[in-house]
Amino acid sequence: xxxxxxxxxxxxxMLFSVAYLQAAVKVKVKATVETKKNKPKPEExxxxxxxxxxLAVKKYASEKDTRKRxxxxxxxxxxxxxIDNYILEINYLNDGTKxxxxxxxxxxxxxxxxxxxxxxxxxxxxxxxxxxxxxxSFVYVAREVAAVETKGQTIKxx
Numbered sequence: 776x777x778x779x780x781x782x783x784x785x786x787x788x789m790l791f792s793v794a795y796l797q798a799a800v801k802v803k804v805k806a807t808v809e810t811k812k813n814k815p816k817p818e819e820x821x822x823x824x825x826x827x828x829x830l831a832v833k834k835y836a837s838e839k840d841t842r843k844r845x846x847x848x849x850x851x852x853x854x855x856x857x858i859d860n861y862i863l864e865i866n867y868l869n870d871g872t873k874x875x876x877x878x879x880x881x882x883x884x885x886x887x888x889x890x891x892x893x894x895x896x897x898x899x900x901x902x903x904x905x906x907x908x909x910x911x912s913f914v915y916v917a918r919e920v921a922a923v924e925t926k927g928q929t930i931k932x933x
Contacts, residue, residue: 799863800888802831806871806880814871815878824865824882828858831884835891846895854894861894863887 806823808815815823832854836847847854854861863885871880922929 800835800886802834802884802886803868804831804834804882804884806882808878809876810873810878811876813873820871820880823878823880825858827882828862828865828884829855831882831886832858832861832891835886835888843895846898847891850894850898854891861887861890 804827806820806827808819808823810819829851832847832851836844839847865885866883868881868883871878873879
């Protein structure tokens with residue numbers, strides 16, 4: 776009994792762990808700033824990271840089906856206002872390099888898939904509430920037997 780209970784608890788724990796792992800999607804992007812200096816100002820870096828977050832959400836949307844992509848594109852102004860609600864973490868993959876007047880820093884952005892899904896579902900709920908109801912009618916007609924075969928004889932119904 777104790778072993779069974781331990782196995783069940785372990786299974787539930789693994790199930791929730793897998794659900795959490797699916798809730799986060801990692802996307803690699805570049806934060807870029809045009810500059811004449813070797814390293815841009817902190818506010819320029821902050822603006823570049825903000826744009827990289829938006830680019831990460833757009834990259835995430837590009838991997839979704841057509842309808843979800845359309846919904847995310849419609850919701851982009853709202854997502855941009857609260858971008859930090861949809862980003863779990865940012866990993867800086869390098870310190871940034873300057874080539875040809877453009878400073879680039881590689882980032883790995885972890886997107887909160889569940890938060891975006893909640894936003895999409897809320898949008899779909901609002902759309903469905905505004906839509907007029909659709910009614911579907913069905914007519915079922917039973918077939919009438921034309922002939923019955925019994926013991927090698929066919930009896931036809933007139």
